[in-house]
Amino acid sequence: MKDVCIIGGSRYFGKRLIVLLRDAGIDVTVVNRGSSSPPPGITHLIADRDDEEGFERALADRAFDVVIDQVCYTPLQAAAAQRLFRDRTRRYVMTSTIEVYGPAGSDGIPPASPGTPVTEEAVDPKLWPVRTDLPWRDPRFLERHYGEGKRQAEAVLAQGAVFPFAAVRCAHVLGGGADDFTGRLDHYVQRILTGGEIVVHRESRPSTFIHEREIADFLFWAAGSDFVGAVNACSHGELDVTDICAQIAAHGTAQPIYRTVDSGGGEDAEVSPFSFEHYYGMDNTLAGRLGFTFSNTMDWFPGVVAEAVAVRGGAGR
Template identity: 60%
Template sequence: MKRVGVIGGSRYFGRHVVLRLRDAGVRVTVVNRGSSPPPPGVDHVIADRDDEAALGAALGNRTFDAVIDQVCNTPRQAAVARRVFHDRTPRYVMTSTIEVYDPASSGLVHPTPPGGGFPEETIDTTHRLVHPELPWHEEAFRNRHYGEGKRQAEAEFARDPAFPFVAVRSAHVLGGGDADFTGRLRHYVERVRTGRPVDIHRVNHPSSFIGEHEIADFLIWAAGADFLGPVNARSHGELDVTDLCTHIADQGTRPPAYRTVEPGSEASPFAFDRYYGMDNSRAERLGFRFSDTADWLPGAIGEQIAALKR
């Protein structure tokens, strides 16, 4: 790849994507609304991706060997991207999410897979209905329907393909410092270190995770490959909420304290009352080799502890 467009990508693990591509000699163009500048040596296109005319005008005559879309969260955004980029790139990679499998929002009742982890075909977005008329422009609505927004965005790309399309369904991303963009890892580090109780369910189910650097590597690998369709990206080694707290306590903090919530009540992030881990065997068959969560999680926790001590 000589030219890659990245929509979003100026913060969090998207910045790792941009820096790795730039340092490999790729000409990178970051497309965003201008709130965060890209790193030096990277082209910058300022445009609102929801404004089709403005996005097309801002891109001018640029073309790309691949586009990595970090922030496509609704079917409306997917429809705009499909029309704007249909003659600009031969490959489009959308960053999707493990939450497409969440039984709480998918409308599907999943039996727990015997080997652990749902394969990509569990959620077939090619036949999923798309509802662009819903209020996707409202931030509160998008946040409440994050998983469904991703499912419908995938469906919008897949049902009328304008280019070879890949949906990278990323596991829950954990990282140190600013890479912890959801604040969830810091939430647990703070709670365990201070002895405040962590709210959990009576039965807590594990899920899939991936480190900030590994998901960046995976997205770049997917952009340069030739497979199509959805692909799961997660490290080996599922974790439940108590596993995560134990990893934190192992770094010299006090033992974690827990408080069990009533059935139907909200618990802390990553305290799941249902299972929706992912199977990563498709990606490994295609040639990507994942690490184990134990390889990178201690480092991410250590960075969070150090940041809280400053």
């Protein structure tokens, strides 16, 4: 692997992945809309992936050993990627999501049972139906159907088979301090430290997680591997919202104040992040068999919390 193209993903764990590839002596090309620049030593192409002609002009005659697609959200984007990279790469890795296992938006996903982590076979991209007629370009529709968009994007790339394709189904990513890119962990830190209310499902379910450094390591490893198909990427061990809050509360005298809401009414926009009414435990056995060794969540989660508390506590004193 000498030449890698990364679509999007020049922030958060994507930036860490770029540095890992660059420091390994790999020529890295990043293609994004120009809102953020990659680190030094990286070829930067500016293009909007939804402008297929402009994207093709930006690529010119370049070809790559591997493409890592960090921002493929719809079957339309996946189909365009097939056309653009059909003769430009020998391997295509898509960063997918744990949300492909979420039952919201599809009758074809039965809710997983707590205590039985879901395996890759639960959603087979080679068999999943594709609906390109849906309004995928409508941001509101896409936001409501994020998991389905990812499922169908995987399906297009798997069923087209114009290049070897792997889908990395990434668990919920956590990082502390400056690495809390989404602000979801800080949501809890801020409320617990200030005595604010935390809204959770009455029966909140656990999920699997992964550290932002570990997912960067996993994508680096996946790019250099030769497996195809979907693979789950998560640390060992699960957390629910009370586990997260308990770790934060352990760093001070304040205790979380919960307000519970009933499940069953669909996704409640008021509910805090990481409070899930459906179980989101993933089985990472396949990745282990393929040769990647994951950490245990509690090996790194307390440190992430300590960083997040230090940032918020320092800012408030």
